[in-house]
Amino acid sequence: MEDMRYAPIGVFDSGVGGLTVAREIMRQIPNEKIIYFGDTARVPYGSKSKETIIRFSRQIVHFLKTKGVKAIVVACNTASALALETLQPEMDIPVIGVVTPGALVAAKTTVNGKIGVIATESTIESRLYTRVIREYNPQAQVFGKACPLFCPLVEEGWLKDPVTVEVANRYLEPLLATGIDTLVMGCTHYPLLRGTLRQIMGEKVTLVNPAYETARELKILLEENGIDNDGLRPGTEKMHQFYVSDAANKFRQFANTILPFGVDTTQLVHIEDY
Amino acid sequence: MEDMRYAPIGVFDSGVGGLTVAREIMRQIPNEKIIYFGDTARVPYGSKSKETIIRFSRQIVHFLKTKGVKAIVVACNTASALALETLQPEMDIPVIGVVTPGALVAAKTTVNGKIGVIATESTIESRLYTRVIREYNPQAQVFGKACPLFCPLVEEGWLKDPVTVEVANRYLEPLLATGIDTLVMGCTHYPLLRGTLRQIMGEKVTLVNPAYETARELKILLEENGIDNDGLRPGTEKMHQFYVSDAANKFRQFANTILPFGVDTTQLVHIEDY
Numbered sequence: 107m108e109d110m111r112y113a114p115i116g117v118f119d120s121g122v123g124g125l126t127v128a129r130e131i132m133r134q135i136p137n138e139k140i141i142y143f144g145d146t147a148r149v150p151y152g153s154k155s156k157e158t159i160i161r162f163s164r165q166i167v168h169f170l171k172t173k174g175v176k177a178i179v180v181a182c183n184t185a186s187a188l189a190l191e192t193l194q195p196e197m198d199i200p201v202i203g204v205v206t207p208g209a210l211v212a213a214k215t216t217v218n219g220k221i222g223v224i225a226t227e228s229t230i231e232s233r234l235y236t237r238v239i240r241e242y243n244p245q246a247q248v249f250g251k252a253c254p255l256f257c258p259l260v261e262e263g264w265l266k267d268p269v270t271v272e273v274a275n276r277y278l279e280p281l282l283a284t285g286i287d288t289l290v291m292g293c294t295h296y297p298l299l300r301g302t303l304r305q306i307m308g309e310k311v312t313l314v315n316p317a318y319e320t321a322r323e324l325k326i327l328l329e330e331n332g333i334d335n336d337g338l339r340p341g342t343e344k345m346h347q348f349y350v351s352d353a354a355n356k357f358r359q360f361a362n363t364i365l366p367f368g369v370d371t372t373q374l375v376h377i378e379d380y
Numbered sequence: 381m382e383d384m385r386y387a388p389i390g391v392f393d394s395g396v397g398g399l400t401v402a403r404e405i406m407r408q409i410p411n412e413k414i415i416y417f418g419d420t421a422r423v424p425y426g427s428k429s430k431e432t433i434i435r436f437s438r439q440i441v442h443f444l445k446t447k448g449v450k451a452i453v454v455a456c457n458t459a460s461a462l463a464l465e466t467l468q469p470e471m472d473i474p475v476i477g478v479v480t481p482g483a484l485v486a487a488k489t490t491v492n493g494k495i496g497v498i499a500t501e502s503t504i505e506s507r508l509y510t511r512v513i514r515e516y517n518p519q520a521q522v523f524g525k526a527c528p529l530f531c532p533l534v535e536e537g538w539l540k541d542p543v544t545v546e547v548a549n550r551y552l553e554p555l556l557a558t559g560i561d562t563l564v565m566g567c568t569h570y571p572l573l574r575g576t577l578r579q580i581m582g583e584k585v586t587l588v589n590p591a592y593e594t595a596r597e598l599k600i601l602l603e604e605n606g607i608d609n610d611g612l613r614p615g616t617e618k619m620h621q622f623y624v625s626d627a628a629n630k631f632r633q634f635a636n637t638i639l640p641f642g643v644d645t646t647q648l649v650h651i652e653d654y
Binding site for chain 1: 432436529532535543546547627652
């Protein structure tokens with residue numbers, strides 16, 4: 107167990123979005139080393155079937171295990187919603203997703219019991235946010251809305267563009283009409299649209315960022331298991347490592363806009379071999 | 381060779397877009413049977429690297445060969461632009477893409493020598509349209525513009541939505557400014573935006589649809605090789621077959637909006653095994 111303490115954390119996503127989760131982990135638990143995997147060859151997951159997302163996620167988890175990780179964070183809402191329940195029993199290390207931490211905070215935060223969830227089509231169809239919120243708060247009403255254009259708009263860099271504002275207005279209108287007081291940003295790209303979402307939803311609606319809650323839960327989990335890195339054995343190797351399934355420059359460029367340091371080298375992995 | 385005549389044509393795309401090419405083949409060469417493969421598990425290809433697109437395309441071509449096809453149409457601009465040159469020498473049957481037919485017609489159509497190409501990022505970066513257009517018309521000026529939001533907008537069904545018009549205005553503005561008289565719709569989704577593109581570009585700009593030109597070229601190719609189906613031996617099996625790598629309902633729904641008949645059954649293929 108003593109060695110486990112200094113092992114890295116595996117973090118994966120369908121692409122670049124999970125870097126917002128990695129960033130939160132780096133902020134809240136700076137002693138931990140991260141092995142990040144972005145499935146850039148098969149991105150996005152948001153409109154794909156449960157079977158496919160489980161198959162892809164299982165390959166990635168196998169890859170991360172070969173890197174000796176002590177815990178895995180599924181830093182993708184879609185994979186958390188569709189694959190986590192299947193993969194958890196197959197693993198001998200802790201595996202957590204972003205949906206449960208986000209859902210629990212939303213359930214605790216709401217005052218009027220009305221919660222909105224915006225996410226990919228597959229995440230909304232899975233109804234996992236609704237299920238977890240209701241476990242904690244059975245009276246809660248949960249209103250889900252798929253926002254398939256948000257990811258492409260973020261990746262185009264149009265974060266505050268009038269087009270993005272118009273698309274967001276269109277998607278959020280039915281949620282506004284329900285009178286929700288809490289909105290879960292249920293896709294890792296969406297916190298990058300926080301300004302636009304805030305503008306439309308107004309100051310009274312609490313925006314929940316599952317990335318933040320997940321990093322908090324990870325910290326507690328590591329401490330409870332006695333595998334948190336105490337920083338007493340400084341590593342000689344590079345702090346964090348980044349792997350991708352497609353070596354497009356885009357990953358590095360996007361990573362450099364999200365992370366507080368430059369990602370110089372990303373290593374290519376043939377993920378379907380795992 | 382006599383048997384080859386009655387073999388099917390393999391048609392593939394990263395997802396649903398290639399159905400617009402399949403539809404043109406069905407219209408222009410109605411005797412031919414089509415085996416369609418859509419790589420819905422790994423869609424889209426448009427922002428991915430050459431190496432990845434070659435690997436994926438090679439697997440698909442191997443799969444189609446197991447179905448006994450007599451020729452293959454790469455019904456995806458990105459795969460045509462990045463993988464076709466590599467795959468053609470590996471094959472013992474004719475393989476054609478959509479880029480060359482579209483580029484040749486654009487080169488012949490232009491009067492003022494100024495041609496615009498709209499396509500995915502990877503297609504534009506490959507510069508294949510420019511190269512083929514210049515081979516035929518060395519004086520031509522080719523202006524490429526990547527339009528990454530067009531595919532998600534089409535898949536959202538917002539074909540004539542004000543948001544789509546605004547996005548199209550933004551993308552097309554620099555092309556309009558160059559004074560082009562010909563515009564190649566260099567991604568199989570884009571002909572579905574023809575109304576919006578026409579409205580912005582005006583009546584004087586010729587819109588080139590590579591799907592149409594590709595079906596024409598295929599017809600000539602089959603006849604020249606003596607492998608065109610003369611319709612004299614009616615097949616007992618279903619006329620066309622559809623395969624996908626992810627069984628999302630979305631494929632069937634989208635297919636039913638594009639094709640003149642219902643696509644009842646799509647069969648799932650684990651494409652990474654090929």
